[in-house]
Amino acid sequence: MENSKVPLHLCHVHKLSNFINRTHILVHSIALVFLISYRASFFFQHPKTKATTLPWLLVFASEVLLAFEWLLSQSFRWRTVSRTVFPERLPEDDKLPPIDVFICTADPEKEPTVGVMNTVLSAMAMDYPPEKLHVYLSDDAGAAVTLNGMREAWRYGIKCTAPEAYFSAGEDDGDENGGFGGSEFVQEKEHIKEKYEAFKKSVTENARIGDTRCNSRRDHSAVIEVIQETSSDNADAIQANEAKNKPLLIYVSREKRPSQPHHFKAGALNVLLRESAVISNSPYILGLDCDMHCHDASSARQAMCFHLDPKISHSLAFVQFPQNFCNISNNDIYDSQLRSAFKVLWKGYDGLGGPCVCGTGYYIKRVSLCESSISEAGDAMKLRQCFGPSNEFIKSLRQINKPDRMFVQRNNAQPNETQLLASCAYEDGTKWGKEVGFLYGSVVEDYFTGFHLHCKGWISVYCDPKRPQFLGSGTTNLDDFLVQGTRWSSGLVDVAISKFNPLIYGPFKMPTFLHSMCYAELALFPIFYFLSLWGFATIPQLCLLNGIPLYPQVSNTYFIVFSFIFLSSHSKHLYEVLATGSTFRHWVNEQRIWMMKSVTSHLYGSVDAFMKKLGMREASFFPTNKVDDVEQLKRYNMGVFDFQTSRLFLVPMVALVILNMASFVVGIARGIFVGELDKMKDKGSIPLSVTLVSALVSLIFYFFGSIIFM
Ligand SMILES: O=c1ccn([C@@H]2O[C@H](COP(=O)(O)OP(=O)(O)O[C@H]3O[C@H](CO)[C@@H](O)[C@H](O)[C@H]3O)[C@@H](O)[C@H]2O)c(=O)[nH]1
Ligand SMILES: [Mn+2]
Numbered sequence: 001m002e003n004s005k006v007p008l009h010l011c012h013v014h015k016l017s018n019f020i021n022r023t024h025i026l027v028h029s030i031a032l033v034f035l036i037s038y039r040a041s042f043f044f045q046h047p048k049t050k051a052t053t054l055p056w057l058l059v060f061a062s063e064v065l066l067a068f069e070w071l072l073s074q075s076f077r078w079r080t081v082s083r084t085v086f087p088e089r090l091p092e093d094d095k096l097p098p099i100d101v102f103i104c105t106a107d108p109e110k111e112p113t114v115g116v117m118n119t120v121l122s123a124m125a126m127d128y129p130p131e132k133l134h135v136y137l138s139d140d141a142g143a144a145v146t147l148n149g150m151r152e153a154w155r156y157g158i159k160c161t162a163p164e165a166y167f168s169a170g171e172d173d174g175d176e177n178g179g180f181g182g183s184e185f186v187q188e189k190e191h192i193k194e195k196y197e198a199f200k201k202s203v204t205e206n207a208r209i210g211d212t213r214c215n216s217r218r219d220h221s222a223v224i225e226v227i228q229e230t231s232s233d234n235a236d237a238i239q240a241n242e243a244k245n246k247p248l249l250i251y252v253s254r255e256k257r258p259s260q261p262h263h264f265k266a267g268a269l270n271v272l273l274r275e276s277a278v279i280s281n282s283p284y285i286l287g288l289d290c291d292m293h294c295h296d297a298s299s300a301r302q303a304m305c306f307h308l309d310p311k312i313s314h315s316l317a318f319v320q321f322p323q324n325f326c327n328i329s330n331n332d333i334y335d336s337q338l339r340s341a342f343k344v345l346w347k348g349y350d351g352l353g354g355p356c357v358c359g360t361g362y363y364i365k366r367v368s369l370c371e372s373s374i375s376e377a378g379d380a381m382k383l384r385q386c387f388g389p390s391n392e393f394i395k396s397l398r399q400i401n402k403p404d405r406m407f408v409q410r411n412n413a414q415p416n417e418t419q420l421l422a423s424c425a426y427e428d429g430t431k432w433g434k435e436v437g438f439l440y441g442s443v444v445e446d447y448f449t450g451f452h453l454h455c456k457g458w459i460s461v462y463c464d465p466k467r468p469q470f471l472g473s474g475t476t477n478l479d480d481f482l483v484q485g486t487r488w489s490s491g492l493v494d495v496a497i498s499k500f501n502p503l504i505y506g507p508f509k510m511p512t513f514l515h516s517m518c519y520a521e522l523a524l525f526p527i528f529y530f531l532s533l534w535g536f537a538t539i540p541q542l543c544l545l546n547g548i549p550l551y552p553q554v555s556n557t558y559f560i561v562f563s564f565i566f567l568s569s570h571s572k573h574l575y576e577v578l579a580t581g582s583t584f585r586h587w588v589n590e591q592r593i594w595m596m597k598s599v600t601s602h603l604y605g606s607v608d609a610f611m612k613k614l615g616m617r618e619a620s621f622f623p624t625n626k627v628d629d630v631e632q633l634k635r636y637n638m639g640v641f642d643f644q645t646s647r648l649f650l651v652p653m654v655a656l657v658i659l660n661m662a663s664f665v666v667g668i669a670r671g672i673f674v675g676e677l678d679k680m681k682d683k684g685s686i687p688l689s690v691t692l693v694s695a696l697v698s699l700i701f702y703f704f705g706s707i708i709f710m
Helices: 015-042 050-077 113-124 144-156 163-167 183-209 234-244 264-279 299-307 339-352 366-370 373-377 380-387 391-400 415-421 445-455 478-496 502-509 513-546 558-579 584-599 601-613 630-638 647-673 688-709
Strands: 009-013 081-085 099-105 133-139 223-226 248-253 284-289 292-294 316-320 362-365 459-462 470-472
Touching: 015 050, 015 558, 050 339, 050 513, 081 299, 081 339, 099 113, 099 264, 113 133, 113 144, 113 163, 113 183, 113 284, 113 292, 133 144, 133 264, 144 183, 144 223, 144 248, 163 183, 223 415, 248 264, 264 284, 264 366, 264 391, 264 415, 264 445, 284 292, 284 299, 284 366, 299 316, 299 362, 316 445, 339 459, 339 513, 339 558, 339 584, 362 366, 366 391, 380 391, 391 415, 445 459, 445 478, 445 502, 445 513, 478 513, 478 584, 478 601, 478 647, 502 513, 513 584, 513 601, 513 647, 558 584, 584 601, 584 647, 601 647
Parallel strands: 099 133, 099 284, 133 248, 316 459
Antiparallel strands: 009 081, 223 248, 284 362, 292 470, 316 362
16 A cells, blocks of 8 residues: 555444433333332232243243344344455555455356356456456356356456346346447447356356266266366366466366265365365355355455455455345335345454355455464474365465465466365364354354354454445245245254353453344344244233233323333334335334244254254255246235245244234234123133143144145
8 A cells, every 4th residue: 555544445323323322222122120120029929820920930931032132132132343455555456465256156046157157257357357257156066067157257248247147137236237338339248248148148048958977976976177269188278278378167066975075165164165275276265155156346455445454354354235125025024135134244243253154145364264373383293283285275274364465376286186176085083164164063154153252352344335335136935935035044953952052152252242142143033032922922822812911001101111112112213214215114024024923934043053063954955046937026026925935834833823923813802892801710711720721732743734735
């Protein structure tokens, strides 16, 4: 930097909203203390019948759990910040560090090759010196169609960020020329479009010819290919590419064998970490999912505003951009955009030490993933125990200790070395996945890896510029949405019930307790939500049916406490929704989907995590479907709920709706016909304990029934 006094980025603390948040925390907490004291006092009061103690206990437990969850989530509201970057102040191109881009794909059927190639092309078209970009695609399916797609992508050399999104009708992001400059470039645009159509055709044809190796997805040897015009060996390809001044493009399909665990995406990323180390070994890595393309070409430069800031770069592990989606409808009935996470929570996370890794759209420093106390000592024996047997890889470690290395070094890695590094037995007995690379402890490898980085003292930064840097495809039907939610819940709860529970492990490792609270909230919310919402969805209703009072009468002063808590939490949520530019209707959508997810995804995810812990189930990662069903998409865009999902998800929701409607009707009828509610428990009614037990039995019945019949 010429003038180190001019900052590359600025951090703004949101003083007003922090003030509002903190005041709300204070007032709401006081109300919760009153609520808890009201409930607690019940147990010391007048003679109670056994029948009423149980529902009181259950509803009290739900309230305490939800209150605790609320308290944890306030850590995200304590100190919210946002950032501005000044990429124009970056040093000259020749002083920028090289970047390796990692893209993962796992299933050519669920993740159509054209979509994956759009991501690849968008990464190659980034506004960054091309000789400093190296794009790696990990193909977990080892599919010929993907490898061919890469070759075609290279051959057509379409330089356009995300052609599909760009050429498809209805492009609406305000930049009419999609980065091509003025209207005089219309011709150029037509030319590129033609090229793109030809490219698409050849990829689709390849897919049609068929990938017969479907059953070999879990059983195939490694293929590593540096893409170039005529296929010969990799060393030639690297030299040929250098001459062309194009980003390097590398296809990696790691070896997979049924007998060896492959650790899903984290396993794939670790193979990329090793392969890239012996090929380009760039100090920075951009991680992308195959369904998330670079929408704005400047993200790399924006990220470098943080990485190249001498004040923070020594401790900065990664810069995280939000996930934005290009297929969100106006109504967004399922909250597919994950508004709360990326518009509210992450800004507060950032104010406390940084967000976790979000799996895609992050620029991470290679050293932060491959650091080890022994790598400095240089004891070859120990290094091998930690990083595995490849000498080439260990040699690469010495270079990354100088993270701001600007020169590009493309090595002619030997085929036997690259094969070794992608072999499925490579990690046996090493620290890969445990201390080195992306960690295997959870299927939400991103969250878990981020947590460990923060525990080791690294910080991260959240950068959410106006123009979305990355655009992906979100889940737009209920089934995909709930399946994805179940996977996330399961992975998060894995961490909550391990020795890495952020509330226990975090405080000793992280600089602030509030930051551990953020991590703890994410790990624990599925458990808290499913337990408390099941409580709230059944206990008061059963009590109403049986005429058991659970809440204070209107004349009681505690009635104000309950009403206040209800209003306070709902209005705070509404305020956040409106303040982040969403609508009242979106607030309704979020409330609704929160309840639906809590009684299904969060429940099943938590149960799945406990079963894995007990050894009753194996970990799994079913990639989200990225092929749009035309009918379902239509319904989503019209804002119509699509209940085409499995019985596992439907049964609890339907059962609860029936219970709630029945108790509502009975409650109203009683209010009208019998008058005072609390006087009406007659001797002839079914005892509450019986109702409770039968409700429980029928739920268990439903639950196992739907597992068995699925
Ligand atoms: O065995 C696997 C499974 C998945 N993937 C890839 O992982 C990515 C994410 O998978 P996706 O099915 O799109 O899952 P999402 O739920 O949309 O992903 C979110 O959640 C994941 C953790 O569950 C994170 O890894 C992702 O970055 C985050 O976007 C995709 O590129 C997949 O191809 C693999 O490479 N190997
Ligand atoms: Mn995805």
